Amino acid sequence: MKGSYVLLIQLPEEQTVTIGSLQALHFPGGYYAYVGSAMSGFEARIRRHLRSNKKRHWHIDYLLEKASITGVILYETNDRAECTIAQALDHQFESVPGFGCSDCKCRSHLFFANEASQLVMVIVRIYIHGIAFATASTSLHKIAPARVFLTGAITNDPCPHCS
Numbered sequence: 001m002k003g004s005y006v007l008l009i010q011l012p013e014e015q016t017v018t019i020g021s022l023q024a025l026h027f028p029g030g031y032y033a034y035v036g037s038a039m040s041g042f043e044a045r046i047r048r049h050l051r052s053n054k055k056r057h058w059h060i061d062y063l064l065e066k067a068s069i070t071g072v073i074l075y076e077t078n079d080r081a082e083c084t085i086a087q088a089l090d091h092q093f094e095s096v097p098g099f100g101c102s103d104c105k106c107r108s109h110l111f112f113a114n115e116a117s118q119l120v121m122v123i124v125r126i127y128i129h130g131i132a133f134a135t136a137s138t139s140l141h142k143i144a145p146a147r148v149f150l151t152g153a154i155t156n157d158p159c160p161h162c163s
């Protein structure tokens with residue numbers, strides 16, 4: 001399974017994080033949505049996001065050292081849909097300029113809200129209605145239904161029931 005995904009991220013308290021090629025950035029405490037694509041498969045990519053102690057490569061790696069992933073939404077697509085999703089979120093949320101978008105023309109791939117529910121509501125709307133619902137543009141294609149995983153906390157620990 002491949003496509004684009006959104007990570008829901010909780011940052012319990014404000015942090016200043018120095019992010020690779022960007023400068024030191026201030027992140028208010030709250031919830032973030034990060035949009036990415038995994039065109040060679042979700043599993044390895046999501047596992048990587050969940051793993052701690054990894055070599056930092058993407059902007060998001062730096063933030064995840066201070067924050068935790070509380071949800072993952074997978075949009076199964078054959079095309080990279082991440083920028084379409086990012087632009088839909090950009091209409092409704094504050095963003096961290098330049099974050100996660102070194103390879104594209106988006107303003108950002110990281111969005112902020114005070115409450116998780118604000119982000120979840122929009123992401124679930126995209127899930128149900130496709131991306132066109134979330135934007136004014138008529139030219140955007142509808143993204144295939146997503147699979148939504150929301151939990152209190154996602155960890156990479158082995159399942160206690162399976163081992």
Ligand SMILES: [Zn+2]
Nearest residue numbers: 083101104106
């Ligand atoms: Zn983009």
